[in-house]
Amino acid sequence: MYARVSSKEQEKEGFSIPAQLKLLKDYAAAQGFKVAQEYIDVETAKQTGRTSFDEMVAYLKAYPSVRVMLVEKTDRLYRNLKDWVTVDELDVEMHFPKEGMVLSHESRSSEKFMHGIKVLMAKNYIDNLSEEARKGMQEKAEQGIWPTKTPLGYRNIIGPDGKKIIAIDTAVAPIVAKLFDWYASGGISLKEAAKKAQAAGLVYAQSGAKVPASTVHTILRNRLYTGQFEWNGKLIQGKHEPLISIDLWERVQGMMDGRHAKKFKRGKHDFAFSGLIACHACGCAVVGEIKKERYVYYHCTGYADKCQGNPASCRRRYVREGALEAQFTELLGRLKFDDEVLAWVREALHASHADERREHEEAIRRLQGEHRRLGDRINAMYVDKLDGRVDGAFFDKMSAEWRDEQNRCLREIERHEAAEQSYMDEGVQILELARNAQRLFERQEPRQKRRLLNFVLSNCTWEDGEVVATFRQPFDLLAETAAIAARRGTGNTANSAKSDIWLGDLDSNQD
Incomplete structure (x- = not known):
């Protein structure tokens, strides 16, 4: 169990x-x-x-x-x-x-x-x-509080208001600040800066391991040490104490950009099927490349020997992107099914959700009771404050904690109240996705095509010029239903096909 x-x-x-x-x-x-x-x-x-x-x-x-x-x-x-x-x-x-x-x-x-x-x-x-969780982190960041794990030089603590904030780690912060000064001087490399930091005692707090050059690179790129930080593309002025000046940080960035400018290389093309297909013959990836600056072809990388100098013969076989796209379009076309199947699954979703619905209702009752109990505590402590039995600071601290708990209860209640309908909506969305997969695929950009195929298909291989793939569950059952119904024809025969797939053989005690 x-x-x-x-x-x-x-x-x-x-x-x-x-x-x-x-x-x-x-x-x-x-x-x-x-x-x-x-x-x-x-x-x-x-x-x-x-x-x-x-x-x-x-x-x-x-x-x-x-x-x-x-x-x-x-x-x-x-x-x-x-x-x-x-x-x-x-x-x-x-x-x-x-x-x-x-x-x-x-x-x-x-x-x-x-x-x-x-x-x-x-x-x-x-x-x-x-x-x-991401929404909560975004809200915290907008308040000027770094919302996640701190880098070397800072540590997470509980602030006066009971919320987690970051503060300077006095044991490590001076070394981190010197690191920026050393590199800004222009006389040392990243490896040399890492050696100086290690000699000064810069190690990981938990393991005690020495900090490598890669971590030094991350430190020197981190704007957080200036008192500012970037979150979701937005520059935010933090409430924490800076270790270095903005001017020093910018000088370090200028030096790093100048030294590494020639090393940055980005791909110009986003191929729809790169990384999605494996070669059936050797198991290597099938990747795209442009021929004559306009035609997209795919081929096996062919290095089953891990680039030891003996590429497989299948590496020299090419297939046009249009041919692969046509085969994937045909595969997704197998998911088409009629309104009768959609109606049956809607009904089945309703039936399967009965237990979930009861659990949500029970959870809502528990959360409502907890919310009331917290409110009663706040009211009782307020009376104690008026009577002088507790001081104002203690009341403020406890009432703030309890109100945070009440807010958590309200958020959880909202989530449970929305869960029943979202379960149905999302279940139907999956079915609608299957039914419209072929049409969506034809209209999407390369990145979205790859995401759709990854969601619906698995184990895609290229075998003798043909794409072979398996539908993920539960899309495989939808494809099987449509295929059998199509083979048996229309009318009652097709309905019988759906019954065979969905219901199986009835035992002797059933009608």
């Missing part, structure tokens, strides 16, 4: 590890399962590499007799598509007690499709959380 929380807020909203484990153990007992191992992660799943998740995957690969996995719900197991693929390759039977779902290779296509929709929704949820 596997349990995970990714934030303190989820602990407060009832997603705690003990609550998950209790639910899973009760379910295992009811189903007659013996629990072989328990795995717990308390961290974000935005990136792959969770410790316990990786250990669980290794265990399931090592013990083929253990073929059942228990997880509270879909978004507890994975929040990114790579984890989805990893779990799918394990060939295990997955039980999600809170969603009432059991998924295996024998599951109906409709169940696999709905599971795929939930995985995409979970990925979108964590992306939305990241967007909210």
